[in-house]
Amino acid sequence: MKNNKQCGLFLMFCFLSITSGFSQVLVKRQVTLMGSVFEITLVDRDSSIANQHIDEVISEIDRIENLISEWRPQTQIAEVNRNAGIKPMKVDREVFELTQRAIKYAQNSDGAFDISIVALDKVWLFDGSMTTMPAEEVIKNSVAKVGYKHIRLDSAASTIFLELPGMKIGFGSIGKGYAADRGRQIMKEKGIVAGIVNASGDLSAWGNPPNSDAWKIGVNNPFKPHRMVKVLRFNEMSVATSGSYEKYAEINGKRYAHIINPVTGYPATGLTSVTIYGPSAEIANALSTSIMVLGEREGKKLIQQFPAYHYIFITDQGKVIRQR
Template structure:
Protein backbone atom coordinates (compact mmCIF):
# COMPACT_ATOMS: atom_id res chain seq x y z
CA UNK A 1 0.00 0.00 0.00
CA UNK A 2 1.31 3.43 -0.93
CA UNK A 3 -0.10 6.70 0.36
CA UNK A 4 0.71 9.94 -1.44
CA UNK A 5 1.35 12.51 1.25
CA UNK A 6 0.06 15.61 -0.53
CA UNK A 7 -3.02 14.00 -2.00
CA UNK A 8 -4.29 11.28 0.33
CA UNK A 9 -8.02 10.79 -0.13
CA UNK A 10 -8.95 7.47 1.43
CA UNK A 11 -12.48 6.81 2.64
CA UNK A 12 -12.59 3.04 2.72
CA UNK A 13 -12.95 -0.06 4.84
CA UNK A 14 -11.03 -3.22 3.87
CA UNK A 15 -11.03 -6.63 5.53
CA UNK A 16 -7.75 -8.51 6.02
CA UNK A 17 -8.23 -11.83 7.78
CA UNK A 18 -9.30 -11.01 11.33
CA UNK A 19 -8.36 -7.34 11.02
CA UNK A 20 -10.03 -4.48 9.20
CA UNK A 21 -8.43 -1.33 7.83
CA UNK A 22 -10.68 1.71 7.96
CA UNK A 23 -9.83 5.17 6.64
CA UNK A 24 -11.84 8.37 6.92
CA UNK A 25 -11.41 12.05 6.11
CA UNK A 26 -12.35 14.99 8.31
CA UNK A 27 -11.81 18.73 8.03
CA UNK A 28 -9.98 19.88 11.15
CA UNK A 29 -7.70 22.83 11.94
CA UNK A 30 -8.60 24.29 8.55
CA UNK A 31 -7.11 21.26 6.77
CA UNK A 32 -8.10 17.81 5.59
CA UNK A 33 -7.12 15.06 8.02
CA UNK A 34 -6.97 11.45 6.79
CA UNK A 35 -7.15 8.93 9.64
CA UNK A 36 -6.40 5.26 8.93
CA UNK A 37 -6.58 2.50 11.55
CA UNK A 38 -5.98 -1.25 11.64
CA UNK A 39 -8.55 -2.62 14.06
CA UNK A 40 -10.51 -5.72 15.06
CA UNK A 41 -13.74 -4.64 13.34
CA UNK A 42 -15.17 -1.65 11.49
CA UNK A 43 -17.44 -0.54 14.34
CA UNK A 44 -14.51 -0.35 16.74
CA UNK A 45 -12.31 1.28 14.10
CA UNK A 46 -14.84 4.03 13.43
CA UNK A 47 -15.25 4.60 17.16
CA UNK A 48 -11.49 5.06 17.46
CA UNK A 49 -11.44 7.45 14.51
CA UNK A 50 -14.19 9.47 16.21
CA UNK A 51 -11.97 9.71 19.29
CA UNK A 52 -9.07 11.07 17.23
CA UNK A 53 -11.35 13.63 15.59
CA UNK A 54 -12.52 14.71 19.06
CA UNK A 55 -8.90 14.97 20.24
CA UNK A 56 -7.82 17.13 17.29
CA UNK A 57 -10.91 19.33 17.74
CA UNK A 58 -9.98 19.75 21.41
CA UNK A 59 -6.48 20.87 20.43
CA UNK A 60 -7.84 23.26 17.81
CA UNK A 61 -10.12 24.83 20.42
CA UNK A 62 -7.05 25.54 22.55
CA UNK A 63 -4.50 26.85 20.05
CA UNK A 64 -6.32 28.28 17.02
CA UNK A 65 -5.52 31.96 16.54
CA UNK A 66 -8.46 32.30 14.12
CA UNK A 67 -11.20 31.43 16.62
CA UNK A 68 -11.71 34.29 19.13
CA UNK A 69 -12.61 32.05 22.08
CA UNK A 70 -9.36 30.04 22.27
CA UNK A 71 -6.61 30.49 24.82
CA UNK A 72 -4.10 31.58 22.15
CA UNK A 73 -6.56 34.16 20.81
CA UNK A 74 -6.90 35.55 24.32
CA UNK A 75 -3.10 35.72 24.61
CA UNK A 76 -3.01 37.69 21.35
CA UNK A 77 -5.87 39.97 22.43
CA UNK A 78 -3.93 40.87 25.60
CA UNK A 79 -0.60 41.54 23.86
CA UNK A 80 1.21 44.41 25.57
CA UNK A 81 -1.48 44.53 28.26
CA UNK A 82 -1.27 41.58 30.63
CA UNK A 83 -0.34 37.88 30.92
CA UNK A 84 -3.01 35.26 30.23
CA UNK A 85 -3.29 32.01 32.16
CA UNK A 86 -3.44 28.95 29.90
CA UNK A 87 -3.62 25.19 30.26
CA UNK A 88 -0.30 23.48 30.97
CA UNK A 89 -0.53 21.77 27.57
CA UNK A 90 -0.67 25.15 25.79
CA UNK A 91 2.12 26.51 27.97
CA UNK A 92 4.37 23.53 27.24
CA UNK A 93 3.71 23.70 23.49
CA UNK A 94 4.61 27.39 23.51
CA UNK A 95 7.74 26.65 25.53
CA UNK A 96 8.83 24.03 22.99
CA UNK A 97 8.16 26.50 20.17
CA UNK A 98 10.55 28.96 21.82
CA UNK A 99 13.15 26.19 22.07
CA UNK A 100 12.79 25.56 18.32
CA UNK A 101 13.36 29.29 17.78
CA UNK A 102 16.53 29.19 19.84
CA UNK A 103 17.82 26.08 18.08
CA UNK A 104 17.19 27.58 14.64
CA UNK A 105 18.62 31.02 15.48
CA UNK A 106 15.20 32.57 14.96
CA UNK A 107 14.34 30.96 11.61
CA UNK A 108 11.39 29.35 13.39
CA UNK A 109 9.19 31.82 15.24
CA UNK A 110 5.52 31.45 16.18
CA UNK A 111 5.24 35.24 16.47
CA UNK A 112 5.59 35.50 12.68
CA UNK A 113 1.80 35.15 12.80
CA UNK A 114 1.87 38.92 13.32
CA UNK A 115 2.57 39.27 9.59
CA UNK A 116 -0.63 37.49 8.52
CA UNK A 117 -2.35 40.77 7.77
CA UNK A 118 0.20 41.92 5.17
CA UNK A 119 0.74 38.64 3.29
CA UNK A 120 -2.31 36.82 1.92
CA UNK A 121 -2.02 33.54 0.04
CA UNK A 122 -5.68 32.98 -0.80
CA UNK A 123 -5.50 34.41 -4.32
CA UNK A 124 -6.60 37.91 -3.29
CA UNK A 125 -3.14 39.51 -3.22
CA UNK A 126 -2.20 41.41 -6.38
CA UNK A 127 0.58 43.72 -5.18
CA UNK A 128 3.47 43.56 -2.73
CA UNK A 129 3.21 45.26 0.64
CA UNK A 130 5.36 48.36 0.82
CA UNK A 131 8.80 48.11 2.39
CA UNK A 132 7.62 50.47 5.12
CA UNK A 133 4.63 48.27 5.98
CA UNK A 134 6.87 45.18 6.17
CA UNK A 135 9.38 47.04 8.35
CA UNK A 136 6.67 48.19 10.78
CA UNK A 137 5.16 44.71 10.96
CA UNK A 138 8.49 42.93 11.55
CA UNK A 139 8.99 45.17 14.57
CA UNK A 140 6.21 43.14 16.24
CA UNK A 141 7.89 39.78 15.54
CA UNK A 142 10.34 38.17 17.94
CA UNK A 143 10.12 35.08 20.11
CA UNK A 144 12.27 36.89 22.70
CA UNK A 145 9.19 38.96 23.56
CA UNK A 146 7.09 35.91 24.49
CA UNK A 147 7.23 35.87 28.28
CA UNK A 148 6.41 32.60 30.04
CA UNK A 149 5.66 32.28 33.75
CA UNK A 150 5.71 28.59 34.69
CA UNK A 151 4.43 29.12 38.24
CA UNK A 152 1.40 31.08 37.01
CA UNK A 153 1.16 28.99 33.83
CA UNK A 154 0.77 32.20 31.85
CA UNK A 155 1.87 33.63 28.51
CA UNK A 156 2.50 37.33 27.95
CA UNK A 157 3.33 39.03 24.67
CA UNK A 158 5.32 42.04 25.81
CA UNK A 159 4.80 44.12 22.65
CA UNK A 160 1.41 45.53 21.74
CA UNK A 161 0.47 44.32 18.28
CA UNK A 162 2.25 40.98 18.68
CA UNK A 163 0.53 37.76 17.73
CA UNK A 164 1.45 34.09 18.00
CA UNK A 165 0.11 31.17 16.00
CA UNK A 166 0.80 27.46 15.64
CA UNK A 167 0.38 27.04 11.90
CA UNK A 168 3.98 25.84 11.74
CA UNK A 169 3.73 22.97 14.26
CA UNK A 170 0.06 22.66 15.22
CA UNK A 171 -0.86 19.95 12.73
CA UNK A 172 2.29 17.97 13.49
CA UNK A 173 1.48 18.19 17.19
CA UNK A 174 -2.08 17.02 16.50
CA UNK A 175 -0.82 14.07 14.45
CA UNK A 176 1.49 13.03 17.30
CA UNK A 177 -1.33 13.34 19.84
CA UNK A 178 -3.72 11.36 17.65
CA UNK A 179 -1.20 8.55 17.26
CA UNK A 180 -0.47 8.51 21.00
CA UNK A 181 -4.18 8.29 21.79
CA UNK A 182 -4.79 5.41 19.39
CA UNK A 183 -1.79 3.49 20.72
CA UNK A 184 -3.12 3.97 24.26
CA UNK A 185 -6.46 2.56 23.08
CA UNK A 186 -4.69 -0.54 21.77
CA UNK A 187 -5.07 0.16 18.05
CA UNK A 188 -2.56 -2.05 16.24
CA UNK A 189 -1.47 0.39 13.57
CA UNK A 190 -2.44 3.31 11.41
CA UNK A 191 -1.74 6.79 10.14
CA UNK A 192 -2.88 10.19 11.35
CA UNK A 193 -2.29 12.41 8.34
CA UNK A 194 -2.80 16.16 8.81
CA UNK A 195 -2.61 17.28 5.17
CA UNK A 196 0.86 15.80 4.72
CA UNK A 197 2.15 16.17 8.28
CA UNK A 198 1.63 12.64 9.49
CA UNK A 199 2.43 10.09 12.17
CA UNK A 200 2.46 6.32 11.59
CA UNK A 201 2.72 3.22 13.76
CA UNK A 202 2.38 -0.51 13.29
CA UNK A 203 2.11 -1.74 9.71
CA UNK A 204 -0.57 -2.39 7.09
CA UNK A 205 -1.80 -5.99 6.63
CA UNK A 206 0.57 -8.24 4.70
CA UNK A 207 3.22 -5.50 4.52
CA UNK A 208 6.36 -4.73 6.50
CA UNK A 209 6.00 -0.94 6.34
CA UNK A 210 3.69 1.91 5.54
CA UNK A 211 4.79 3.26 2.16
CA UNK A 212 4.50 7.02 1.91
CA UNK A 213 4.99 8.61 -1.50
CA UNK A 214 6.33 12.17 -1.68
CA UNK A 215 5.24 14.15 -4.73
CA UNK A 216 7.82 16.02 -6.78
CA UNK A 217 6.96 19.75 -6.63
CA UNK A 218 8.07 20.38 -10.22
CA UNK A 219 6.73 17.24 -11.87
CA UNK A 220 2.99 16.74 -11.69
CA UNK A 221 1.86 13.21 -10.75
CA UNK A 222 5.47 12.08 -10.22
CA UNK A 223 6.88 10.92 -6.89
CA UNK A 224 10.46 11.75 -6.03
CA UNK A 225 10.72 8.98 -3.43
CA UNK A 226 8.81 6.45 -1.36
CA UNK A 227 9.43 6.33 2.38
CA UNK A 228 9.06 3.04 4.22
CA UNK A 229 7.87 3.82 7.73
CA UNK A 230 6.82 1.89 10.81
CA UNK A 231 6.57 4.12 13.89
CA UNK A 232 7.74 7.40 12.40
CA UNK A 233 6.49 10.77 11.25
CA UNK A 234 6.84 13.00 8.20
CA UNK A 235 6.35 16.73 7.70
CA UNK A 236 6.72 18.73 4.50
CA UNK A 237 7.00 22.49 4.09
CA UNK A 238 6.92 23.96 0.61
CA UNK A 239 6.29 26.99 -1.53
CA UNK A 240 4.51 25.20 -4.36
CA UNK A 241 0.94 24.91 -3.03
CA UNK A 242 0.31 28.14 -1.07
CA UNK A 243 1.77 31.23 -2.70
CA UNK A 244 1.02 34.61 -4.24
CA UNK A 245 2.06 35.36 -7.81
CA UNK A 246 2.71 39.04 -8.43
CA UNK A 247 4.27 40.42 -11.64
CA UNK A 248 5.20 36.87 -12.68
CA UNK A 249 7.14 36.28 -9.45
CA UNK A 250 6.01 33.59 -7.00
CA UNK A 251 6.08 34.47 -3.29
CA UNK A 252 5.90 31.53 -0.87
CA UNK A 253 3.70 31.45 2.24
CA UNK A 254 6.62 30.64 4.56
CA UNK A 255 7.88 33.97 5.85
CA UNK A 256 11.37 34.72 7.13
CA UNK A 257 10.70 36.13 10.63
CA UNK A 258 13.74 38.41 10.46
CA UNK A 259 13.03 40.08 7.12
CA UNK A 260 9.26 39.80 6.89
CA UNK A 261 9.55 38.52 3.32
CA UNK A 262 8.88 35.02 1.90
CA UNK A 263 11.69 32.49 2.10
CA UNK A 264 13.68 31.66 -1.05
CA UNK A 265 16.17 29.03 -2.14
CA UNK A 266 14.21 25.89 -1.29
CA UNK A 267 10.89 24.90 -2.85
CA UNK A 268 10.26 21.88 -0.62
CA UNK A 269 11.64 20.43 2.60
CA UNK A 270 10.50 17.03 3.88
CA UNK A 271 11.74 15.82 7.26
CA UNK A 272 11.04 12.41 8.74
CA UNK A 273 11.82 10.94 12.15
CA UNK A 274 10.08 10.04 15.43
CA UNK A 275 7.88 13.13 15.99
CA UNK A 276 5.66 14.99 13.52
CA UNK A 277 5.85 18.12 15.68
CA UNK A 278 9.64 18.22 15.59
CA UNK A 279 9.71 17.31 11.88
CA UNK A 280 7.25 20.18 11.32
CA UNK A 281 9.44 22.65 13.22
CA UNK A 282 12.54 21.51 11.32
CA UNK A 283 10.93 21.68 7.87
CA UNK A 284 9.69 25.22 8.53
CA UNK A 285 13.05 26.31 9.93
CA UNK A 286 15.01 24.89 7.01
CA UNK A 287 12.77 26.54 4.40
CA UNK A 288 13.95 29.83 5.95
CA UNK A 289 17.56 28.84 6.66
CA UNK A 290 18.29 27.33 3.26
CA UNK A 291 20.09 24.15 2.30
CA UNK A 292 23.53 24.71 3.89
CA UNK A 293 22.39 26.08 7.24
CA UNK A 294 19.52 23.59 7.26
CA UNK A 295 21.91 20.67 7.06
CA UNK A 296 23.95 22.20 9.88
CA UNK A 297 20.80 22.45 12.05
CA UNK A 298 19.96 18.79 11.41
CA UNK A 299 23.26 17.69 12.94
CA UNK A 300 21.64 18.39 16.31
CA UNK A 301 18.77 16.02 15.36
CA UNK A 302 20.42 12.70 14.41
CA UNK A 303 17.11 10.79 14.44
CA UNK A 304 15.74 12.93 11.59
CA UNK A 305 16.36 12.68 7.84
CA UNK A 306 15.69 15.11 5.03
CA UNK A 307 14.69 15.49 1.40
CA UNK A 308 15.24 18.98 -0.03
CA UNK A 309 14.16 20.36 -3.40
CA UNK A 310 15.80 23.64 -4.41
CA UNK A 311 14.15 26.42 -6.39
CA UNK A 312 16.05 25.12 -9.44
CA UNK A 313 14.56 21.62 -9.00
CA UNK A 314 17.61 19.88 -7.59
CA UNK A 315 16.79 17.09 -5.11
CA UNK A 316 19.07 16.47 -2.13
CA UNK A 317 18.57 13.57 0.31
CA UNK A 318 20.19 12.43 3.54
CA UNK A 319 22.39 9.36 3.39
CA UNK A 320 19.60 7.02 4.44
CA UNK A 321 18.30 7.45 0.88
Protein backbone atom coordinates in the same frame (compact mmCIF):
# COMPACT_ATOMS: atom_id res chain seq x y z
CA MET B 1 7.01 31.54 8.15
CA LYS B 2 3.35 31.10 7.44
CA ASN B 3 1.09 28.23 8.38
CA ASN B 4 -0.08 27.36 4.86
CA LYS B 5 1.65 24.09 4.06
CA GLN B 6 1.55 21.92 0.98
CA CYS B 7 1.69 18.23 1.75
CA GLY B 8 3.52 16.76 -1.27
CA LEU B 9 2.86 13.29 0.09
CA PHE B 10 0.94 10.34 -1.31
CA LEU B 11 -0.21 7.53 0.95
CA MET B 12 -0.19 4.06 -0.54
CA PHE B 13 -1.77 1.09 1.15
CA CYS B 14 -4.26 -1.65 0.64
CA PHE B 15 -7.35 -2.58 2.59
CA LEU B 16 -8.53 -5.68 4.27
CA SER B 17 -7.23 -8.87 5.62
CA ILE B 18 -6.43 -11.86 7.73
CA THR B 19 -3.16 -11.84 9.59
CA SER B 20 -1.68 -14.04 12.28
CA GLY B 21 -4.89 -16.02 12.66
CA PHE B 22 -7.20 -13.09 13.45
CA SER B 23 -9.05 -10.70 11.21
CA GLN B 24 -8.03 -7.09 10.78
CA VAL B 25 -9.76 -4.34 8.91
CA LEU B 26 -8.34 -1.07 7.73
CA VAL B 27 -10.80 1.79 8.14
CA LYS B 28 -10.18 5.41 7.22
CA ARG B 29 -12.20 8.58 7.51
CA GLN B 30 -11.71 12.20 6.45
CA VAL B 31 -12.83 15.13 8.57
CA THR B 32 -12.07 18.86 8.62
CA LEU B 33 -10.35 19.93 11.82
CA MET B 34 -8.02 22.83 12.68
CA GLY B 35 -8.84 24.33 9.27
CA SER B 36 -7.37 21.32 7.45
CA VAL B 37 -8.47 17.93 6.17
CA PHE B 38 -7.46 15.16 8.55
CA GLU B 39 -7.48 11.56 7.34
CA ILE B 40 -7.50 9.03 10.16
CA THR B 41 -6.64 5.43 9.29
CA LEU B 42 -6.83 2.62 11.84
CA VAL B 43 -6.20 -1.12 11.71
CA ASP B 44 -8.66 -2.72 14.11
CA ARG B 45 -10.73 -5.84 14.85
CA ASP B 46 -13.80 -4.70 12.94
CA SER B 47 -15.13 -1.57 11.29
CA SER B 48 -17.56 -0.69 14.08
CA ILE B 49 -14.85 -0.69 16.76
CA ALA B 50 -12.46 1.14 14.40
CA ASN B 51 -14.99 3.91 13.85
CA GLN B 52 -15.48 4.29 17.60
CA HIS B 53 -11.74 4.72 17.97
CA ILE B 54 -11.63 7.21 15.10
CA ASP B 55 -14.30 9.20 16.97
CA GLU B 56 -11.93 9.31 19.96
CA VAL B 57 -9.08 10.64 17.80
CA ILE B 58 -11.40 13.32 16.40
CA SER B 59 -12.47 14.30 19.93
CA GLU B 60 -8.82 14.63 20.97
CA ILE B 61 -7.97 16.85 18.00
CA ASP B 62 -11.04 19.00 18.66
CA ARG B 63 -10.00 19.30 22.31
CA ILE B 64 -6.57 20.55 21.23
CA GLU B 65 -8.09 23.04 18.79
CA ASN B 66 -10.27 24.40 21.60
CA LEU B 67 -7.11 25.08 23.59
CA ILE B 68 -4.73 26.56 21.01
CA SER B 69 -6.70 28.01 18.09
CA GLU B 70 -6.13 31.74 17.67
CA TRP B 71 -9.36 31.91 15.62
CA ARG B 72 -11.81 30.50 18.16
CA PRO B 73 -12.52 33.38 20.59
CA GLN B 74 -12.98 31.14 23.65
CA THR B 75 -9.55 29.48 23.53
CA GLN B 76 -6.70 30.13 25.93
CA ILE B 77 -4.44 31.33 23.10
CA ALA B 78 -7.11 33.78 21.89
CA GLU B 79 -7.23 35.13 25.46
CA VAL B 80 -3.44 35.45 25.55
CA ASN B 81 -3.57 37.41 22.28
CA ARG B 82 -6.35 39.73 23.50
CA ASN B 83 -4.20 40.62 26.51
CA ALA B 84 -1.00 41.34 24.57
CA GLY B 85 0.78 44.30 26.15
CA ILE B 86 -1.70 44.26 29.06
CA LYS B 87 -1.14 41.32 31.40
CA PRO B 88 0.04 37.70 31.60
CA MET B 89 -2.63 35.03 31.17
CA LYS B 90 -2.74 31.71 32.98
CA VAL B 91 -2.99 28.67 30.67
CA ASP B 92 -3.18 24.91 31.07
CA ARG B 93 0.16 23.18 31.50
CA GLU B 94 -0.26 21.50 28.10
CA VAL B 95 -0.60 24.90 26.39
CA PHE B 96 2.30 26.33 28.39
CA GLU B 97 4.62 23.44 27.47
CA LEU B 98 3.66 23.57 23.78
CA THR B 99 4.52 27.29 23.81
CA GLN B 100 7.75 26.53 25.64
CA ARG B 101 8.74 24.01 22.96
CA ALA B 102 7.82 26.49 20.21
CA ILE B 103 10.19 29.04 21.72
CA LYS B 104 12.91 26.40 21.79
CA TYR B 105 12.35 25.71 18.07
CA ALA B 106 12.68 29.47 17.47
CA GLN B 107 15.94 29.59 19.42
CA ASN B 108 17.34 26.57 17.55
CA SER B 109 16.56 28.19 14.18
CA ASP B 110 17.68 31.74 15.07
CA GLY B 111 14.11 32.94 14.64
CA ALA B 112 13.35 31.25 11.31
CA PHE B 113 10.54 29.52 13.19
CA ASP B 114 8.35 31.89 15.21
CA ILE B 115 4.78 31.38 16.48
CA SER B 116 4.33 35.17 16.67
CA ILE B 117 4.41 35.37 12.85
CA VAL B 118 0.58 35.53 12.95
CA ALA B 119 0.91 39.25 13.77
CA LEU B 120 2.65 39.84 10.41
CA ASP B 121 1.26 42.66 8.27
CA LYS B 122 0.13 41.24 4.91
CA VAL B 123 2.27 43.11 2.37
CA TRP B 124 2.91 40.21 -0.03
CA LEU B 125 0.40 38.75 -2.48
CA PHE B 126 0.75 35.19 -3.74
CA ASP B 127 -2.17 35.05 -6.16
CA GLY B 128 -0.13 35.94 -9.26
CA SER B 129 -0.96 39.64 -9.12
CA MET B 130 2.26 40.91 -7.51
CA THR B 131 4.92 41.91 -10.07
CA THR B 132 6.99 44.45 -8.12
CA MET B 133 8.66 44.34 -4.72
CA PRO B 134 7.04 46.17 -1.79
CA ALA B 135 9.01 49.12 -0.44
CA GLU B 136 11.82 48.14 1.93
CA GLU B 137 10.35 50.24 4.76
CA VAL B 138 6.96 48.57 4.33
CA ILE B 139 8.56 45.12 4.57
CA LYS B 140 10.53 46.14 7.66
CA ASN B 141 7.41 47.50 9.37
CA SER B 142 5.46 44.34 8.57
CA VAL B 143 7.32 42.41 11.29
CA ALA B 144 7.13 45.14 13.96
CA LYS B 145 4.82 42.99 16.13
CA VAL B 146 6.71 39.75 15.43
CA GLY B 147 9.42 38.35 17.68
CA TYR B 148 9.53 35.29 19.90
CA LYS B 149 11.84 37.11 22.34
CA HIS B 150 8.82 39.20 23.38
CA ILE B 151 6.96 36.09 24.58
CA ARG B 152 7.39 35.89 28.35
CA LEU B 153 6.73 32.61 30.15
CA ASP B 154 6.35 32.13 33.91
CA SER B 155 6.60 28.43 34.63
CA ALA B 156 5.63 28.68 38.31
CA ALA B 157 2.45 30.62 37.50
CA SER B 158 1.90 28.84 34.13
CA THR B 159 1.35 32.17 32.39
CA ILE B 160 2.09 33.58 28.93
CA PHE B 161 2.61 37.30 28.39
CA LEU B 162 3.07 38.99 25.01
CA GLU B 163 5.01 42.17 25.68
CA LEU B 164 3.98 44.14 22.59
CA PRO B 165 0.44 45.53 22.17
CA GLY B 166 -1.05 43.97 19.04
CA MET B 167 1.26 40.96 19.22
CA LYS B 168 -0.24 37.52 18.58
CA ILE B 169 0.83 33.90 18.70
CA GLY B 170 -0.60 30.95 16.80
CA PHE B 171 0.16 27.27 16.30
CA GLY B 172 -0.68 26.81 12.63
CA SER B 173 2.93 25.76 12.07
CA ILE B 174 3.10 22.93 14.63
CA GLY B 175 -0.43 22.51 15.97
CA LYS B 176 -1.50 19.91 13.42
CA GLY B 177 1.70 17.92 13.95
CA TYR B 178 1.14 17.99 17.69
CA ALA B 179 -2.45 16.80 17.16
CA ALA B 180 -1.27 13.97 14.89
CA ASP B 181 1.25 12.86 17.53
CA ARG B 182 -1.44 12.95 20.22
CA GLY B 183 -3.85 10.93 18.08
CA ARG B 184 -1.20 8.26 17.63
CA GLN B 185 -0.37 8.28 21.33
CA ILE B 186 -3.92 7.75 22.60
CA MET B 187 -4.55 4.98 20.07
CA LYS B 188 -1.36 3.16 21.04
CA GLU B 189 -2.37 3.45 24.69
CA LYS B 190 -5.64 1.71 23.79
CA GLY B 191 -3.76 -1.11 22.10
CA ILE B 192 -4.58 -0.22 18.49
CA VAL B 193 -1.91 -2.08 16.54
CA ALA B 194 -1.49 0.27 13.57
CA GLY B 195 -2.70 3.45 11.97
CA ILE B 196 -1.96 6.88 10.53
CA VAL B 197 -3.19 10.27 11.70
CA ASN B 198 -2.65 12.49 8.67
CA ALA B 199 -3.19 16.24 9.04
CA SER B 200 -3.00 17.36 5.40
CA GLY B 201 0.48 15.91 5.00
CA ASP B 202 1.71 16.28 8.57
CA LEU B 203 1.30 12.71 9.75
CA SER B 204 2.14 10.23 12.46
CA ALA B 205 2.05 6.48 11.78
CA TRP B 206 2.66 3.30 13.75
CA GLY B 207 2.48 -0.44 13.20
CA ASN B 208 1.89 -1.75 9.68
CA PRO B 209 -1.11 -2.16 7.38
CA PRO B 210 -2.69 -5.56 6.74
CA ASN B 211 -0.80 -7.77 4.27
CA SER B 212 2.28 -5.55 4.40
CA ASP B 213 5.30 -5.09 6.63
CA ALA B 214 5.34 -1.28 6.32
CA TRP B 215 3.35 1.81 5.47
CA LYS B 216 4.39 3.46 2.20
CA ILE B 217 4.44 7.24 1.80
CA GLY B 218 5.37 8.69 -1.56
CA VAL B 219 7.06 12.11 -1.66
CA ASN B 220 5.93 13.97 -4.78
CA ASN B 221 8.15 16.05 -7.08
CA PRO B 222 6.41 19.40 -7.75
CA PHE B 223 8.43 19.86 -10.95
CA LYS B 224 7.51 16.43 -12.34
CA PRO B 225 3.80 15.77 -11.81
CA HIS B 226 2.86 12.16 -11.06
CA ARG B 227 6.47 11.27 -10.30
CA MET B 228 7.77 10.59 -6.83
CA VAL B 229 11.14 11.62 -5.45
CA LYS B 230 11.13 8.78 -2.96
CA VAL B 231 8.82 6.21 -1.42
CA LEU B 232 9.30 6.07 2.34
CA ARG B 233 8.68 2.67 3.95
CA PHE B 234 8.26 2.69 7.69
CA ASN B 235 6.38 1.48 10.75
CA GLU B 236 6.55 4.07 13.52
CA MET B 237 7.46 7.42 12.03
CA SER B 238 6.18 10.92 11.36
CA VAL B 239 6.47 13.02 8.21
CA ALA B 240 5.93 16.72 7.47
CA THR B 241 6.36 18.70 4.26
CA SER B 242 6.49 22.46 3.74
CA GLY B 243 6.42 23.80 0.21
CA SER B 244 5.77 26.81 -2.00
CA TYR B 245 5.05 25.18 -5.33
CA GLU B 246 1.42 26.28 -5.49
CA LYS B 247 1.59 29.65 -3.71
CA TYR B 248 4.43 31.98 -4.63
CA ALA B 249 5.20 35.30 -6.30
CA GLU B 250 7.58 35.61 -9.23
CA ILE B 251 9.24 39.03 -9.43
CA ASN B 252 12.01 39.82 -11.92
CA GLY B 253 12.43 36.12 -12.64
CA LYS B 254 12.91 35.14 -8.98
CA ARG B 255 10.48 32.96 -7.05
CA TYR B 256 9.37 34.13 -3.59
CA ALA B 257 7.66 31.52 -1.39
CA HIS B 258 4.49 32.24 0.57
CA ILE B 259 6.46 31.25 3.68
CA ILE B 260 7.76 34.45 5.25
CA ASN B 261 10.99 34.93 7.18
CA PRO B 262 9.81 36.20 10.60
CA VAL B 263 13.04 38.14 11.14
CA THR B 264 13.24 40.06 7.86
CA GLY B 265 9.65 40.04 6.54
CA TYR B 266 10.90 38.76 3.17
CA PRO B 267 9.59 35.54 1.62
CA ALA B 268 11.74 32.43 1.66
CA THR B 269 13.74 31.68 -1.49
CA GLY B 270 15.92 28.83 -2.71
CA LEU B 271 13.84 25.82 -1.70
CA THR B 272 10.49 24.79 -3.20
CA SER B 273 9.85 21.82 -0.93
CA VAL B 274 11.21 20.44 2.34
CA THR B 275 10.17 17.01 3.65
CA ILE B 276 11.32 15.92 7.10
CA TYR B 277 10.74 12.49 8.61
CA GLY B 278 11.48 11.15 12.08
CA PRO B 279 9.79 10.24 15.38
CA SER B 280 7.51 13.28 15.94
CA ALA B 281 5.25 15.18 13.52
CA GLU B 282 5.46 18.26 15.73
CA ILE B 283 9.25 18.42 15.48
CA ALA B 284 9.19 17.51 11.78
CA ASN B 285 6.71 20.39 11.32
CA ALA B 286 8.98 22.85 13.06
CA LEU B 287 12.02 21.70 11.10
CA SER B 288 10.37 21.76 7.66
CA THR B 289 9.06 25.29 8.22
CA SER B 290 12.39 26.52 9.61
CA ILE B 291 14.41 25.04 6.76
CA MET B 292 12.16 26.59 4.09
CA VAL B 293 13.18 29.94 5.61
CA LEU B 294 16.82 29.12 6.28
CA GLY B 295 17.57 27.54 2.90
CA GLU B 296 19.67 24.51 2.03
CA ARG B 297 22.99 25.34 3.68
CA GLU B 298 21.72 26.63 7.02
CA GLY B 299 18.90 24.07 6.98
CA LYS B 300 21.40 21.23 6.88
CA LYS B 301 23.19 22.74 9.87
CA LEU B 302 19.92 22.91 11.78
CA ILE B 303 18.86 19.33 11.15
CA GLN B 304 22.26 18.08 12.27
CA GLN B 305 21.06 19.01 15.77
CA PHE B 306 18.29 16.40 15.35
CA PRO B 307 20.02 13.12 14.40
CA ALA B 308 16.77 11.12 14.50
CA TYR B 309 15.36 13.20 11.62
CA HIS B 310 16.06 13.01 7.88
CA TYR B 311 15.35 15.31 4.95
CA ILE B 312 14.46 15.61 1.29
CA PHE B 313 14.92 19.10 -0.19
CA ILE B 314 13.80 20.24 -3.64
CA THR B 315 15.35 23.51 -4.80
CA ASP B 316 13.70 26.23 -6.88
CA GLN B 317 15.61 24.81 -9.86
CA GLY B 318 14.15 21.34 -9.30
CA LYS B 319 17.28 19.76 -7.84
CA VAL B 320 16.54 16.97 -5.35
CA ILE B 321 18.80 16.84 -2.28
CA ARG B 322 18.43 13.77 -0.08
CA GLN B 323 20.18 12.77 3.09
CA ARG B 324 22.68 10.01 2.47
